[in-house]
Amino acid sequence: MRRTNVAKAVLAAARAVAGPSRGPAALAAPRASRLARASVSLRRRISVGAVGVLSLAIAAGVLTTAAPAQAEITSGLLLRYKLDETSGTVAHDASGHGRDGTVNGTADWKGDEGLAFNGSNTYVKMPNNIMAGLSSITIAFDVWIDPTMGKPYFFYGLGNTSGSNGNGYLFTTGNTFRTSVSMTDYTAKQDTQPSGAAYQLARGMWKHVTYTQTGNTGILYENGVEKARKTNVTIAPGAIGGGTTTADYIGRSLYANDLYFKGRMRDFRVYNRALSASETRAIATGTEGQWEQLQALASYNGALVAFDDPTIGPVVIFPSDYTGDIEHLQTPPDWADEFGQVPTDWPTPTTAKSPLFTLDQITDLQDAVTAQIQPDGDSTTYQLNVFYDGIRDRVVAQTDAPASVTDSLASQYAGKLVIEGYTFDHPAPGKCAPEERTAGTVLSPAAAPAAGFQDAATKLQWQQVQALADHNCALAAFDDPTIGPVVIFPSDYTGDINDLQKPPGWTSEYGDVPAEWPTPTTAKSPQFTLDQVTDLQDAAVRQISADGDTTAYSLSVRYDGMRDRVVVTTDAPASVTDPLLSAYPNRVVIETAPEPTPADTANSEALVE
Template sequence: MLAALLLAVGAALTTAAPAQATITDGLILRYKMDETSGTVLHDSSGQNHDGTVNGTADWGADQGLGFNGSNTYVKVPDNIMAGLNSITVDFDVWIDKTMGKPYFLYGFGNTGNGSGNGYLFSTGNQFRTAVTQGDFHGEQQTRPGTSYQLARGMWKHVTYTQSGTTGILYENGVEKARNTNVTITPGSIGGGTTTADYIGRSLYSSDLYFHGRMRDFRVYNRSLGSSEVQAIATGTEEQWAQLQAMASYNGALSAFDDPTVGPVIIFPSDYTGDIDNLQTPPDWTDEFGNAPASWPTPTTAKSQLFTLQQISDLEDAVTAQVQPDGDSTYRLNVYYDGPTDQVVAQTNAPSSVTDPLNTQYAGQLVIQSDAAPSGQCAQHETAVANAVATPAAPVNGSADSLTDLQWQQVQALADYNCALTAFDDPTVGPVIIFPSDRTGDIDHLQQPPGWTSDTGQVPTDWPVPTTAKSPQFTLAQIQDIQTDAVDQISAASSDTTNYTVAVHYDGPSDRVVVETDAPASVTDPLVAAHPDQVVITAAPTPALTDN
């Protein structure tokens, strides 16, 4: 649809290139990702740390390397963090709007039995960076908060710095989070030996591959200062802040970044101004107070379907149909999508409610279901293990490749069929537990199409696990307890005492386990509020501060 829009107005394509700052002190790896062919990411740091692209490589020159979400990833040379007491990881990223969760943007460390075993990683979902000597239970996290996510469908600049006991996470050069109780140095992971150093791939076999684009990926052996982080990121940040400002000032419908052509601004169909010579807002400055020396020249086009009033009328009609008189029985998120030139309505309303809208607004409206059809979990239900459950693992480990493959398959079945958790029972073998309100057929699970193991194996057959529903919990009930636990323990923390808390669902006991170093006086009210549902255990890691 975007191509048709651009063709309709004869717009000239203008590609926005990333800023190329020249901060090189301490640089141990830099992949500009501007190659146009091949399987090698050339390291321009001078340290000869070339990377290898696995899977399908979508080369885009200035627009970086495209990751398809199914098999594309970069293998960074082993032991990339050896000897490092400090580190900076810095890169541009464009996350596809269809990206599921959980996923790693990058992960440097080790993996075993399908799980991470000491690593440093960042993700855009629950935007954060974490370091651990073991699995996710021991993560020391630097994050803005549990609900903050890195925006999709546009270029973002991500930086993580760590030195001493302080980790800082930046977005577009602006500090978003700081943790002053980080006790694990990058070089101590694996005793300096790391053989699962990836970009675009998780160290957990059940996680998703990254879907989107990256460019200018850097690793430093020191913690960059805030002014250096800003200097590298500002080119990207200024460009998109200016794009939004131009769109708003000129009365546009939408501004976004297309991974192929760069910045795009879409105007109403009845726009009478000159879209090829946009006005720049006078006296505009960026968030650092800087006035731009120049402004971007985006690709511009008019909507083929909509005036601003027509969009407003359509959004009102959708709301009246799905949520009449403010009725919130069904969820609804409705918005204009510039890349497709359509209005999108995301809702869990049934087709009996939405079909009249589809008929009346054919070609103008797209209904996206956020319900959970069998075999395709809704975004808020996918890969529950990352948030509230422990991953599948055989009781006696996976000493051979066949056993390891089978347990990767069990976790894949659990994720694809929207289970709460998967685990190994010493008597009956693999078990998958579903929410108590699950309505699908749990005796005939759907196999994820096109699935391969983390080493690329294609299974000839699939295991048949024992399946059951939780006697007590829906996913929402587990998440409510998780929220209650975090709120209760966080409220008891103070400037001098910061209690740590980690919450997960334990399938074998059908209980929610709260790991914390908070005293009984803090946790007893939580147990009383959820009788026979919550178990309190000692926290395995030192207290953390998530600022």
């Protein structure tokens, strides 16, 4: 939900103080959701800085993280299908070149969430001869692969057919993740793909895919990060079909026996040049990197908040008694984003002081609200969420307390405090609450792809997978290289594993409230109930850390969903661990604990409660 009641006084002050100073073009017109997201992320990230005394909790339903704002890189753009229509059978070309596409089969439009492809007859026919005359090319798009998608399939195919076979083409698929180019058929294809033929593009979550080719080099990117490079590509895009291609499809293979794509796509682009790595990342992540920089500027300079105004761009608001130079913000030294990227330039936001608030005044108002609604820290009667909203220049209290409790606050702080309804939903009956009797939070490591996190969007979605597992009392969540995210439940689980309940009010560590959740593959453990896992854990603790044993052994116990085993990691000798293997055949795995480093010793935490 976008906040639309922007305080005119704040914006007027911003324009008066800072004039027409604007940030980079990429920040000038983000989507509405970016405005709210930037504000929330800042509140989260500066919790350890100048405004750390503020309450930073964010209520669900107030904010959204719908499709990230995509960078407006138009140089060389041949066509762009945003695929955000709501009706009809035309995929409109937003490049201005009039290369509209036609949706065949079922046209299931999802607005900002793209076009849904049903896997049986939905595809987009692009105009003929898209690649004519091209010596270089970039194809980029957002894709969500349905977990039930079979193989083989194409995300897109540009080329020709002969009978039931492809006859010269360029295509990308997720199984295995690769881009192929051929002058004839599969026998002459040249693949650009990650090392390890089994690498798959994860399903059930949005991914951004980009392929660039120029000269003899083809590069395949996932979420703006290079995944594969081939330096001996010998087929130029324009050479295929001699420039004539009549089977230019999105969501359909050029082979009649292949499957149609099942899932969703949005923001499909074709360029007549190879985008640079930085341009590729900008398209994949939108303006996320620059918003992180804006937030870092605000935090380092002691601001209250940063947000985007649709008229003047990024805005940073300071306390009314701020004594620093708001027109010459200091950049934080040695700053890099969470993926180690060091910026070469910084945004130039409009800056202003709050007409109403010093930091102490915000803190005092927050304390007054808390004392009224949750005296003595009691949160069992009424829910409460208090934060400063720089867009409205107000302190906002979101609560389910009745007017009889809040009216006196509204009167006392008229013009400074906004009372809003508390928007958290409550868990469905019979569902466990997060962190409550959930083996996944005790015995399983956090869900994550084996390659780790390489961008903010992927990190957020894997956090969501773990949150789904925790909230629904799963045993574990993990990444399967073939089918993507998987959540495993106890064998005696009685809930509906095909209809996972979303944790109400969940946000990421930076306050992001997702507009959409991943759809992991779900299954039950063939051999473990939750009690059996915890009993085995207890047995391992008793065996390896028995009372009165003067020998100290390291011990970590977790359930491994991929192997369907309880893994005991310890430096105890076989004479200590063999009884576990005998007592629990085919259920327990003993792994040797690595030697602790000095840093591990200095920062050790209890592995077993």
